[in-house]
Amino acid sequence: MVFKNVSDFKNRIKKILITAEEIDAAIGRAAKKIDSLYDGKPLIIVGILKGSFVFMADVCRRVTVPCEVGFMAAKSYFEGTQSCGEVKITLDLHRDIEDCHVVILEDIVDTGRTLNDVAALLRSRKPASLTVITLLDKPDRREVDFAPDISLFTIPDLFVVGYGLDCGEYYRNLPYIAEYGE
Ligand code: 5GP
Numbered sequence: 001m002v003f004k005n006v007s008d009f010k011n012r013i014k015k016i017l018i019t020a021e022e023i024d025a026a027i028g029r030a031a032k033k034i035d036s037l038y039d040g041k042p043l044i045i046v047g048i049l050k051g052s053f054v055f056m057a058d059v060c061r062r063v064t065v066p067c068e069v070g071f072m073a074a075k076s077y078f079e080g081t082q083s084c085g086e087v088k089i090t091l092d093l094h095r096d097i098e099d100c101h102v103v104i105l106e107d108i109v110d111t112g113r114t115l116n117d118v119a120a121l122l123r124s125r126k127p128a129s130l131t132v133i134t135l136l137d138k139p140d141r142r143e144v145d146f147a148p149d150i151s152l153f154t155i156p157d158l159f160v161v162g163y164g165l166d167c168g169e170y171y172r173n174l175p176y177i178a179e180y181g182e
Contacts, residue, residue, distance in 0.1 A: 001168030009170070013161070018153055018177040023135075023163060026152040027055075030133060031062030033150060034103060037131065042066045043101045048118060049073040049091065050172070051107030054164035055135045059105060070095065074114045087117045102127040107164050108136040112146035119146075136160065136177065153177075 003009040034043070045067050047056035060069060073091035102122060106115055119132055137151035138158075159181075161167050162174030171180065 001170060012167070012180055012182055013171070013174070014179040014181045016176050016178050017155060017158070017160060018163075020163075020175040023152075023176070024058075026135075027058045027062055030150060030152055031059055031064075034059070034063050034131075034133075035065055038065045038101055040065055041101055042068070043103060044068045044070055044095075044097060046070045046072055046093065046102060046104050046122070048104065048106045048114070051164045051166070052105045052135070054172070055107060056105050059133075072118060074118055076111075076114050087113050089118070089121065097122065097125050097127045099126070099128050101129045102131070104130065104132045106132070106134045106148070108138065108160070109134045109146070109148055109151070110138050110141045111143040113144055115148065116144045116146040135163070136165075 043065050045056065045060060047053060047069065049071050050073070056069070060067065070093045071091060072089065072093060075088045075090050104115070104119065104122065109115055115132060119130065123130055131150070132148045133150040134148040135152050137148060137154050139154060140157045158179045160177050161171035161180045162177045164172050165177070166172045167180050
C-alpha cells in the first residue's frame with residue numbers, strides 16, 4: 001500500500017462509525033455475557049488473527065471466569081477490498097479442545113466463510129460448548145448460512161478499519177472503527 005503523504009493516509013479515514021467509548025461499553029456487556037454463560041467454568045478464548053487482537057486483549061481483561069487464550073489465523077483471499085471466497089487455516093491451536101468450553105472471538109463477519117469454516121473445524125474436535133462472538137457483523141454481505149451467537153455491532157456494507165481491522169496492514173491501531181475509502 002502506497003500513500004502519497006501523511007494527509008493521504010489520514011484522508012482515507014472517511015468517517016468514524018463506532019467510537020472508542022462505544023466499543024468499550026460493548027466490550028463490558030460482552031464480558032458480562034461470557035461470565036454469565038460460563039458461570040466460573042474454565043474457558044478457552046480463541047482469537048482469529050490478526051484482526052481480533054485488540055478485541056481479544058480487551059475482552060480477556062474484562063472477563064472474570066478462568067480463561068486460557070489461544071490463536072488461530074485464517075486467510076481469506078482478497079481482491080482489493082472484496083473477499084473472493086477462499087479460506088485457508090494458516091495457524092491452528094496448539095492444544096486439544098475436546099470437552100472444553102470454547103469461545104471464538106472474531107473482528108468481523110462479512111461473507112461468513114471464515115467463521116463458518118473455523119467453527120466447523122473446532123466443532124469437529126468435540127468441545128463441550130462453542131460460542132462465536134464477533135465485534136462487527138455485516139449481514140447484508142452474507143454468502144453462506146452462518147450467524148454468530150453474539151454480535152456487538154451490526155454495520156452496513158462498508159469497508160471498515162481500526163480497532164484491529166486493517167487495510168493493507170495499516171490502520172489496525174486506530175482506537176475506533178471507521179469507514180475507509182480511497
Ligand atoms: P468473511 O468474508 O470470511 O466473513 O470475512 C473474512 C475476513 O475479511 C474478516 O475476518 C476480515 O479480516 C476481512 N474483512 C471483511 N470485511 C472487512 C472490512 O470491512 N474491513 C476489514 N478491514 N476487513 C474485513
